[in-house]
Amino acid sequence: MNEQSSRINKLKSDSSFHKIACHISDSVKDETYEKVKQTSDFLGSIVRETIKYHLEEIRNKNDIPLTNPMDSSDIKALEDLFTYYQNAIRTTSIGLSNPISLIEEWTISFLGEQFDKGAIITIDHFLTELVKKLLTLTSSIEDSYDDLVTFQKRYVTIKNIIVDSRIASSIENLGIHKPDSLHIASAISHQASTGQKVVFVTLDFHSILDKKDLLKEQANLLCCDPLYALYHLF
Amino acid sequence: MTSSIPSTLTSDFSGNALRYGLLDIRPVEVVEIVKKCGMKFRRIVRGFESLTPEKSYADMILSQDKAILGTIDIPDRFDVEKLADIYLKRSVSIYENDAEFKKVVEEVRRKERPLLSFVRYAIDRFTSEKDTYLEVEADRFLRSNLPLSFYNKLVVCDNTYYDFLGILENIVRRHEFYATYSRNFAMYSKHMARMKADVSPIIDQMDKCCFLYSRLKKYVLIWNSSDYKQIFNPDFLDIKNLDFNEFTKVFNEYNAKLKETREFLLKYNPEFLHKAIDPEEPTANLFSKLVRLPSSSLVLER
Numbered sequence: 001m002n003e004q005s006s007r008i009n010k011l012k013s014d015s016s017f018h019k020i021a022c023h024i025s026d027s028v029k030d031e032t033y034e035k036v037k038q039t040s041d042f043l044g045s046i047v048r049e050t051i052k053y054h055l056e057e058i059r060n061k062n063d064i065p066l067t068n069p070m071d072s073s074d075i076k077a078l079e080d081l082f083t084y085y086q087n088a089i090r091t092t093s094i095g096l097s098n099p100i101s102l103i104e105e106w107t108i109s110f111l112g113e114q115f116d117k118g119a120i121i122t123i124d125h126f127l128t129e130l131v132k133k134l135l136t137l138t139s140s141i142e143d144s145y146d147d148l149v150t151f152q153k154r155y156v157t158i159k160n161i162i163v164d165s166r167i168a169s170s171i172e173n174l175g176i177h178k179p180d181s182l183h184i185a186s187a188i189s190h191q192a193s194t195g196q197k198v199v200f201v202t203l204d205f206h207s208i209l210d211k212k213d214l215l216k217e218q219a220n221l222l223c224c225d226p227l228y229a230l231y232h233l234f
Numbered sequence: 235m236t237s238s239i240p241s242t243l244t245s246d247f248s249g250n251a252l253r254y255g256l257l258d259i260r261p262v263e264v265v266e267i268v269k270k271c272g273m274k275f276r277r278i279v280r281g282f283e284s285l286t287p288e289k290s291y292a293d294m295i296l297s298q299d300k301a302i303l304g305t306i307d308i309p310d311r312f313d314v315e316k317l318a319d320i321y322l323k324r325s326v327s328i329y330e331n332d333a334e335f336k337k338v339v340e341e342v343r344r345k346e347r348p349l350l351s352f353v354r355y356a357i358d359r360f361t362s363e364k365d366t367y368l369e370v371e372a373d374r375f376l377r378s379n380l381p382l383s384f385y386n387k388l389v390v391c392d393n394t395y396y397d398f399l400g401i402l403e404n405i406v407r408r409h410e411f412y413a414t415y416s417r418n419f420a421m422y423s424k425h426m427a428r429m430k431a432d433v434s435p436i437i438d439q440m441d442k443c444c445f446l447y448s449r450l451k452k453y454v455l456i457w458n459s460s461d462y463k464q465i466f467n468p469d470f471l472d473i474k475n476l477d478f479n480e481f482t483k484v485f486n487e488y489n490a491k492l493k494e495t496r497e498f499l500l501k502y503n504p505e506f507l508h509k510a511i512d513p514e515e516p517t518a519n520l521f522s523k524l525v526r527l528p529s530s531s532l533v534l535e536r
Binding site for chain 2 (some may be wrong): 004005035036037038040041042043044045048052075098099102103105109112124127131132134135136137138139140141142143144146147150151154203
């Protein structure tokens with residue numbers, strides 16, 4: 001995130017210093033919001049359905065009251081749970097192991113910190129604290145999203161661009177799928193309708209930036225990392 | 235299990251409490267005779283009196299609850315009048331038992347406490363209880379099958395309410411400062427009238443938002459309660475107990491008003507939504523990594 005933030009900060013300062021307009025298309029606006037919502041709901045369901053269910057199941061199996069404070073046996077129960085998912089993903093090759101590892105690190109580090117502090121924590125308390133952390137973060141993200149996107153109080157403005165479906169299809173033919181193809185088609189349509197030079201800025205190295213030469217050659221659209229946006233305009 | 239016991243200043247009751255303390259007042263000048271060193275002195279003190287002493291806190295709550303219950307579908311197992319009565323009794327009981335809040339409101343009326351102190355009190359009170367509100371939502375989430383994003387929208391309202399108090403504080407501080415240095419009572423009254431004119435639209439806006447926030451919560455809680463005892467804290471909030479169309483309507487109306495209110499507050503403080511998120515904080519770090527993964531990887535099946 002740090003590395004990404006500094007790249008976006010460079011774009012922000014370039015935009016402000018050189019008075020360069022930064023636009024977000026409706027398609028990007030909607031996708032961003034949906035992605036944040038999806039991530040938030042995903043994390044919530046992992047805490048509520050997966051972690052809670054497993055911890056309680058193991059306690060019941062071992063005849064340990066749910067109200068007893070958590071200890072290292074609960075951490076080992078979580079280790080089994082995460083290992084199960086890692087193995088399932090490895091054997092079926094469905095999905096990425098990344099989310100599991102990330103959530104595993106987050107939960108176990110939090111519990112470890114509580115144990116190090118000598119805190120007495122029940123399963124209920126542990127789960128509530130995780131949810132509180134998520135709600136605190138997601139509500140802050142909503143503030144930032146509204147500030148930047150909904151109310152456009154910073155350096156970007158929303159552009160309502162009618163996307164030509166033929167352009168979107170031609171982008172898909174280059175191997176760029178929806179919704180990225182729609183974002184790129186919006187930029188191409190905007191460039192064509194305004195006659196202004198447009199630089200499409202993204203941090204998506206794997207599905208967009210790796211095809212930047214193709215996009216330049218076949219769709220006449222410059223794509224780059226936010227670090228370099230300014231230099232493509234001059 | 236955390237029970238939901240709001241104080242008089244939670245967002246459910248916000249506008250009422252602030253209206254009661256800030257708008258339902260009139261500045262007055264009181265002449266007092268004070269004895270000092272055996273001599274009598276006349277002292278003129280400026281304070282406030284209630285504009286509508288007969289209109290009680292209970293009246294305001296009852297009219298709000300009736301308005302809420304009149305705009306949502308209620309299951310046949312409940313009687314609207316009885317529900318309104320239960321809500322009223324609880325709100326009045328919270329108010330009556332909230333000795334600290336009552337004292338502060340009465341002090342404003344009896345001129346001992348300036349209005350700025352009242353707003354600051356509201357902020358301090360909200361700050362000290364903010365974690366409890368969060369805990370209530372977290373606990374409800376864990377005892378439900380509604381998505382986390384639903385609870386997030388409720389927390390956003392709590393946060394907006396907190397920011398609204400900060401905006402109110404700035405307005406009241408400015409007017410009270412000028413009023414304090416007024417040469418005469420007429421000027422003093424004029425400054426107070428200006429303050430009321432300035433804070434009134436903000437309180438009205440926040441009230442409308444809190445009304446829909448409270449309506450949404452009541453709708454979800456009532457439809458998940460099997461009897462009157464459960465209506466404040468049902469055992470489990472099941473999305474299947476809600477009529478999808480009605481829930482969507484109640485939720486969307488709340489969400490639209492929340493957005494409108496946030497935009498409205500931006501006119502008073504353009505920076506209030508501009509808050510930095512620490513990228514090193516573990517939850518933020520986790521989230522930033524997950525949000526960049528393809529949507530298809532954010533599914534877990536056992």
